Structure formats: structure tokens, C-alpha cells
Amino acid sequence: MKDNPNKAIAIWLYFGAFAIFLQILLGGITRLSGSGLSITEWKPLMGFLPPLNENDWQLSFDKYKQIAQFHVVNAHFSLEDYKSIYFWEWLHRNWARFIGLAFIFPFLYFVIKRKMSLRLLFPISILFLLGLLQAVIGWLMVQSGLNDTDISVSHIRLAIHFGAAVILLCYTLWLAFTLSLDHIKMRHRLRFSTLNITILGILFIQLIYGAFMAGTRAALAAPTWPDMNGFIIPPDLQNHPLNLVFLTGNLLAIQFIHRALAYIVCILVLVLYVRSVSWKINSLLFYIRLFPLLLVGIQVVSGITALLKSIGPHYSTFALFHQSTGILLTISLLLLLFLNLKKN
Template sequence: MKANPNRAIAIWLYFGAFTILIQILLGGITRLSGSGLSITEWKPLMGFLPPLNENDWQLSFGKYKQIAQFQVVNPHFSVEDYKSIYFWEWLHRNWARFIGLAFIFPFLYFLIKRKMNLKLLSLISVLFLLGLLQAVIGWLMVQSGLNDTDTSVSHIRLAIHFIAAVILLCYTLWLAFSLSLNQVKMRHRLRFSKLNLIILCLVFIQLIYGAFMAGTRAALAAPTWPDMNGFVIPPGLYTQQITLSYLTGNLFAIQFIHRFLAYTICLLILVLYFRSVSWKINSLLSYIRLSPVLLVGVQVISGVMALLNSIGTHYQAFALFHQFTGILLSVSLLLLLFLNLKKN
């Protein structure tokens, strides 16, 4: 087998994807700890430095005191309490800066060494544009909570920020797959590319509704399972006028859709697997075909546990793990789709 001339670039992209995954998890921790509004300014260059002395801390804390989250949710906070939430937002932003450096410096090296053709250069340029867009979306999300009325960020902007990060991750991985798996011979395929793509799209919609669940704390509206406060379908869904605002803003509607999508995705993944379980396919594809089945099972269980513990002390751990497995499920379906679409 010939040596892969793009191996170094693929490794760089895989590492970049790993840093994006870490950033998504840090974003989850930042949200769950209520830290997202602790830094009220956006300084892309100089913002990497935290307050360096007591006066700086008091100045930063004073700006935080001006927003509703402090006045309504955290009026008891001392500067020491403030430091604990400041840390996660500061780390989240600095990890974003690290991601930028982790992409820019190797890119410049490969560019100088002429390791990339024009097509690859254009594809990686799109990656940088997506990264820049994600940074802007992140700040617009934070801005939505920096006022004297809202105690948290807009759940719509939170969902946009989250799904944009997942798209960035998937785009980076797709490029890495195309550079590292191009020599893998696929003598047999599942012939389920369309179903695979449909499931992946549904997972993306599900991730958006997962962000709605998180941003509105919709789990608290019906922290029961398998019913929703004794109902299979919330009564309001029969009587309310179904509008986009209702489907994206009503707590019961958000949770019902999130549950319905979970069951639908689980069923479709099982259909994809069992309809092809007896086929003689590549061992690589056989293992990868099984991974969505395992992950969707873990995802459903972790989602139920997060729901049932939404009023308990372990909610954050379950919610973060649920988010993590959702991303892994997306990646497994993306890889399966890539292998089924390969030309050779």
C-alpha cells in the first residue's frame, strides 16, 4: 500500500476535531455551572488574561453585578463566589483561542511547504470561516443575557451556538476522513446511505432540541418517565395553536418533541442495523455499523437518567454525559455515511 501523502494533514485535522470536542464539553460545563455570563466583555486578543489583582477582580465583579443574573439569581455572591464561575467561562474562551492557534500554525506550515492543492486549500478555508462564525455566534449568544431583565442567555441562540459547533466538528472530521480513509477498500456497502443521512439529520435536529431542553430547563416541566406528568401527550398540544414559537418555546412541547425524536432515531438505527445484520460486509464496516446501536442505547438511558435527576444533585453529571454521547452518536453516523459513500 502506498504511503498516504496527506497523513500529516489528516492527523492535524483529527487533533483539531479533538480540541473542538473538548470545547463543546467545556461549553456544557460552563452552561451547567451557570458561568456563561460571568465575563461581560469580548476581547478576542487581550481577553486571555484573567484579572491579575484584587482591584481588577472588583472591577470585573462590578460589571457582573449590573446584569439580571446577579441581581435575581446570585445576589448573595461574594467576589470569591464570582471567581468560581469566572474560571469556567475564562477557560472556555481561552480553549477557543487555543483551537485557533492549533489550526492556524500547522495550516501556515502546510501552506509554506505546499502540502495542499487548491481544492484542499479551499475546503480548509471553509473550515476557518466556520470557526470564525462560531466565535461570533458565541458572543451574540452571551450578549442575549447581558441585560437587566434576562437571567440566562437565549435558548435559541444557545442552540445555534451548539449546533454550529457540532457542524464544525463534523466538517473537520469529514475532511480528515477524506484524507485518511481514501485508501480503504469498500468491497461491500450497506446500501443504506439515504437512511443513514436521514438519521444523521434527525440527530442534528435532536441536538438542537437538546439545547432547547438545556436552555429552558424544560426537564423540570415534566421530570417523569415514560409518561409526562401522567400523560403520553401533554394536553396542551391538543388545545394550543401550533406555531414555530410554540414548538421552540413551550416547555412541554420542547420536551415532547425531544422524547419523540429520541424514540424515532432509536427505531431507525435499529432498522438500519437489523436489515443488514446478515450481510457479508467488510469487518471495518461491520464494527462501525454496530457503534450507533450501542451509542443510541447509552444515549437514551443517559437521557432518561438526566430527566429523572433533573431536580436532584447529580443532574449536571448526567446532562453532560448525555451531551457527550449525543456527539459521539453523530460522529459514528457520520463515519458510517462516509464509508458508504466512498467511490472505491
Template sequence: MDMQQTKGNRAIVIWLYTGVAMIIVQVLLGGITRLTGSGLSITEWKPILGALPPMNEAAWQEAFAKYQEIGQSKYINSHFTLTDFKWIYFWEWLHRNWARLIGVVFFVPFIYFIVKKTIDRSMIWPMVVLFILGGLQGGIGWIMVQSGLNEEDLYVSHIRLAGHFIAALGLLWYVLWFALKLSLPASHRVEAPVLRRLSGWVLGILVVQLIYGAFMAGLHAALAASTWPSINGYAVPPGMFAQGGFWADITHNPITIHFIHRGLAYLLIILIAVWYLRSYKVPQLQGARAAALFTVLLQVFLGVLTVLNANVKIPLAFALAHQFVGMGLLMVMVWAHFLTLPLRR
């Protein structure tokens, strides 16, 4: 599929970039939901009826009673009053309803564009795939929430959290790529196989880094070492292989995850610096080039600030800024990768 920009596509392009912005907000709301411990406050999955919050005092008490049955309430938030519960309920409710709004924003204009014949046949199947990805993302989210709705687990599984997060970023990548195909003509691209391979490596490592970012959030692993540039005074901290197995350590041991997350950040700086230097004389890449270097440096800076201020709990503002810039870096590198797509002869 090689779609070029036309006047008729302008409304579709605006629609798609609006979707990109809404997905970014949704991921940030997910971050707030996680860091405020709000993700388990709604214990039921009601795709339609769940759009409304409890409408009276009795309904609120019922929702609160259901929350009080799970381990998180019993062992961490046993002191919660109904007012406290309403606060965490709000974030999870907003997160779910923003997802519903995204569905409406994508679906209603899609039908309108079909009726008005603004969308040609080459666009229909990619949009169907987009809706499937969106539906799967909602399903993954509920599977994640279910992992914490019991008396044993105090939080959702960080593995499922990472799956939910990466699925959201995959949706963001897909919509952005689709929008770029419609908004950027071939004259903006350049044949650069070496740079394309290098940006592909950056994207691959960045995806792994973002997975580890989700592990960091899910396990509150920033609290394992609130020092920089050392990790609790070490370059390689002790206790990294204390879980009884390599895979267990790299997926469940907070200090190991912390070490890997930092190491991947340094590796990304090096790779993006190399890409930056190699793309110096390519006019089509100058915007992406500057944005990539600035974004990765800002991302590392915010990561350092988050770690240094993570003494008792993770600082919400720094953590959200770190997550936001991480998404920005992903989008910049997707843009850079797109600009080196092979040109049709």
C-alpha cells in the same frame, strides 16, 4: 474533492483528528458553562486581551461590578461573593480560551504545512472554509452572550444557544469529514444507495434532535418532567399548547420541547435499528453498525438517568455524559454516511 490517504498526509490526518478531539472538549466546556450558569460572567468581548483573566484584586472587583449590573446577577445570583463570581468566571474564561487554543492549533500547523508544501492545492480552500466556520462560531457565541447582558433576561436566548451549539457540531462534522477523506481509502467504502439515504435521514433527524437538546439545556426543560417512561404520568402531557401558537409552543414551551425531545429519541432508535438490520451483510459497515446501535442505546439510557435525577436542578455529570454520547452518535453516523459515498469508476 476526492483525496486519498498517502504517507505525506499522515501528519495532516493526525492534525485534523486532534482538531476533532479539541472541538469535542470545547462543546463539553460549553455544556459546563451553560449548566453552571457561567456564560454571562464575562461581560466584554476582547478576542485578544481577553485571553488573560483579571490580574489583581482591583481588576477582579471591576469585572464583578460589571456582572452585578445585569439581570442574572440581580435576580438570581444576588448572594454571590467575589469567590462565587470567580468560580463561574473560570468556566467561561476556559471556554473562550480553549476556543483560542483551537484557532492556534489549526492555524500554526496550517502555515507550517503550506511552507513545507505538505498540503496540496486541493486542500487549501477546504481549510480556508474551516477557518471561516471557526470565526463564525466565535461570532455566534458572542451574539448569544449579548442576548443575556441586560436587566430583563436572566439567561442567554435558548434559540441563540442552539445556534451556537449546532454551529459547533457543524464544524465538528466538517473537520471529521475532511479527516475521513484523507485517512480512509476507497476500499473501505461501499456502493449502498439505500443505506446512504437511510443514514442521511438519521443524520437529518439527529440534527433536529440535537437542536432540541440545546433547547432542553437552555430552558432547563428536563425539570418539566422528572419521570420516565411517562411524562408526569401522561403519554402526551397537558399544557403542550399553552403558549398561544404552534411555533411558540415547539420552540419555547418547556413541556412541549421535552415531549418532542423524547419522541425524536425513540424515532432515532427505530431508524438506527432498521439501518443496523439492513447493513447486516455489508462488511465495510460492521464497525459503524455496532457503534451506532450501542451509542444510540447508551444515549437514551443517559437521557433517562438525566431526567430521573432532575428534581431541583439538572445533574451536571449525567447531562454532560448525555451531551458527549450525543456528539459520539453524530460522529458515528457521519462515519457511516461517509462509508457509503459513491465510488468513482
């Protein structure tokens, strides 16, 4: 980014993207640790403070005791147990606040110092709107579990929250790529942007089904591989009308679709790589084209491992690693697409 007038803005966006990536991982930890419903109120401004004394802690715990998750899942909890799950939800929310401040204050600085061109104001405004929308979606997701019947949040809302985070991350990175990589002259390009876009689209749907898997613990419905409880296609899928409610709510259907999409993505990434081998390309694309191939391999292996370990004590570790490699695979394909679409 030498002599690039937008260098500082690009660095700011890359930092923001990294913070969003960490937030996605924190969201995964919050979900896997069962912490997401521990804070039953949404206070965007004053909520950054945790309970400051024992009375405040007890008051917060008493509010948690009013929802079904406590009565059905965590009735044995002491106050200390509650504090342990409170921490992850509190950290997840406060990291979101930090991201907001990390975007707002540098933005104001760039505007006041006139270091940001007018053409960037609109795309940056869209970025802020996406961030605000994500916060609202997050609270609506939490609300779905704050009642006396549900022991967890709606897996549909969880998937929307996760999908919105992925879109926010990709949008932020695309802006950063535009400001930091657009000056690079590509001697040769891999002219298969349609395939690249197709893979990204299918991968996004697969990530959504990954959120369904996490939200419903669908791995427990068939913790076997390569078969699903002894079947290639579970009988439930063959004998049931394949409507939207079934395909997004039945545990075996969710897992089957997640697996099938994983195989499709893996094959298409391999096709992408094979087609790129015949091209004489510059060093940047030569190395970047390897990342999707490497990451999709890791993603498949980590997914199988997480599935087989779903009834074991280390499931959360494997599941979180699987989630992180899925995001990294998305980023690698996004970067490859940008370099293929950019104008010399």
C-alpha cells in the same frame, strides 16, 4: 494511512476535531454551572488574561453585578463565588483561542512548506470561516443575557451556537476522513445511505432540541418517564396552536419533541442495524455498524436518567454525559455514512 501524502494534514484535522469535541463539552459545563454570563466583555486578543489582582477582580465582578442574573439568581455571591463561575467561561473562551491557533499555525506551515495541495485550500478556508462564524455566534449568544431583564442567554441563540459547533465538528471530521480513509478498499458496502442521512438529519434536530432543553431547563417541566406528568401527550400540546413560537418556546413542547425525536432516532438506528445484518461485510464496517446501535442505547438511558435526576444534585453530571454520547452517536453515523458513500 501508510504512504499517504496527506497523513500529517489528516492528523492535524483529527486533533482539531478532538479539540472541538472537548470545546463542546466545556460549553456544556459552562452552561450547566451557570458561568456563561460571568465575563461581560468580548476581547478576542487580550481577553486570554484573567484579572491579575484584586482590583481587577473586583472591577470584573462589579460589571457582572450590573446584569439581571446577578440580582435575581446570584445576589448572594461573594468575590470568591464569582471567581468560581468566571473560571469556566474563561476556560471555554481560551480553549476556543487555542483551537484557533492550533488550526492557523499548522495551516501556515503546510502552505509555506507546500505540503498542502491547492485542492485543499478551498475546503480548509471554509473550515476557518465556520470557526470564525462560531466565535461571532458565541458572543451574540452571550450578549442576549447581558441586560437587566434576562437571567440567562437566549435558548434559541444557545441552540444556534451548539448546532454550529456540531456542524464545524462534522465538517472537520469529514475532511479528515477524506484524507485518511479514502484509500481504503471496501469489499462490500451497506447500501442504505439515504436512511443514514435521514437519521443524521433527525438526530441534528434532536440535538438542537437538546440545546433548547438545556437553555430553558425544560426537564423540570415534566421530570417523569415514560409519561409526562401523568400524560402521554400533555394537554397543553393538545389545546394550543402548534406554531413555531410555541414549539420552540413552551417547555412541555420542547421536552415532548425532544423525547419523540429520541424514540424515532432509536428505531431508525435499530432498522439500520437490522438491515446491515444480512450483508457480508468487511471487518471495518462490521465493527463500525455496531457503534450507532450501542451509542443510541446509551443515549436513551442517559437521557432518561438525566430527566429523572433533573431535580437532584447530580443533574449536571448526567446531562453532560448525555450530551457527550449524543455527539459520539453523531460521529459514528457520520463515519458510517462516509464509508458507504466513498468510491472504491
